[in-house]
Amino acid sequence: MGYKSIIKETDFLVREIKSLNPLERAEQVQLWEYYRVGLTYSSNAIEGNCLTETETKIVIEDGLAVSGKPLRDHLEAVGHAAAFSLLLAVTSSTKINEEAIKKLHHIFYHRIDGENAGVYRNVKVIISGSGHLLPSPEKVPGLMKRLVARLPEIEKNHPIIAAADLHTEFLNIHPFVDGNGRVSRLLMNMVLVKYGYPAAIIPPARRMEYISAMMSSNSGNFTEIRTLVAEMSRESCRDYLRMFAQ
Incomplete structure (x- = not known):
């Protein structure tokens, strides 16, 4: 089945x-804790974090x-949450701009590497196992400015397509020394939540499919990643x- x-x-x-009765405050907290734990676990696990979902919840x-x-696995869990x-x-109140993106990265990464948290990289980075060449550090600021400037155009698409495309274009820039995958999936969910969709979780079991889509x-070719994000959004619904539907 195609993503459309x-x-x-x-x-x-x-x-x-949307036709259901609004959630009670306690139910809303329960829902976001469910996503906070699930997304933190899955997004970190995709990147090699070895905490289980239960362990992530405990941390x-x-x-x-x-x-x-490892200590780093704990710090990644706390930072992502x-x-x-x-x-x-x-x-609901903040535009996705460079400042917001840097702040997301800083909050996730500052416990691990305070010097590089929220700061665009000044070194070359590579994606292991991929022949794809990432932009040189000199190009990163300009590419990020262009990506943010294009956001109104990206968001003219359906929210699921916009979320998938922003995530993918950001990841293809890889603006930070580390943590780009985690931030890309946070940005993806920022778009989904902004337009009234539940947060989408890409489970570790679909890691290879996710990597293939990114390649x-x-x-x-954004078809595979759009399809995967659409499937995960549907599953979240x-x-x-x-x-909550009684």
């Missing part, structure tokens, strides 16, 4: 969600350390209805 058909299904589910909700797991909380707080995007 999946988007139609998702829009139907979103209309169902970010209880503030406890998991024996035998904090960045997601910021996303929820500012999505296709390097040559300008189904999750919402399973939890």
